[in-house]
Amino acid sequence: MSCVTARTGRQRQRYEDNMRLVSGCIPYRWKKGKVDKKEDTEEMIEVLMVSSPKRDDLVFPKGGWEDDETVTEAACREALEEAGVKGIIREIPLGRWEFRSKSSKDSCSQEGWCRGYMFSLEVIEELEAWPEQKDHNRQWVNIKEAFRLSRYDWMCKALEVFISVMAEDIKLRNEENNVDSSSISVLDVSESQYVSSKCYKRTTSKQHHSISSRTNILSHASQEIAIHLGY
DSSP, X not given: OOSOOOOOSSTTBOEETTEEEEEXXXXXXXXXXXXXXXXXXXXEEEEEEEEETTEEEEEOOEEEOBTTSXXXXXXXXXXXXXXXXXXXXXXXXSEEEEEEOSOGGGOOSTTOEEEEEEEEEEEEEEOSSOTTTTTOOEEEEEHHHHHHHOOSHHHHHHHHXXXXXXXXXXXXXXXXXXXXXXXXXXXXXXXXXXXXXSEEEEOOOOOOOOOSOHXXXXXXXXXXXXXXXXX
């Protein structure tokens, strides 16, 4: 059983413009996979999605941003509570999206609107038990599958930005290390700033820029980068 308990209630919930503020993340990991009939392998990115209670869909971990935590701390907490993972979070958000709640139980305001911030989180620990395990099953999927499973427009847009960020990261690592992309490894935890028992924070001065479509993203990426992203 998990020794961490999930937060409940709305006593500390943040609101802005009559919208409930939400924070979440796209958890990801590097995994070796076959890329051709010759049994060659490459490191590829997988993202983690969780099931929704009483609904037949998968989503990314997210939940209310409370008044005693930062927005990144809230994202890390939700990843731990809903998906049972800890990791390194990028402090610059993938973006901010406004969306309407699909459930009266999760109503964000009187009008049912949420304002959500999404981050990328590189998973470094996957727990066997977690606080909301009874309500949320977790599933690792490749990028193509994640797009197929994303029923909501804001999730697809967050994935699009995530792809551009990952492609940029792969390219920069290749340039800095002057090596082929097949030898890229996960960033060592020692290179990141420790935040809490839930996550580490990766600091960067580079801004994330949204690209309007997957086609545009991939047209700016090399074949090697596309392979890393699961295309």
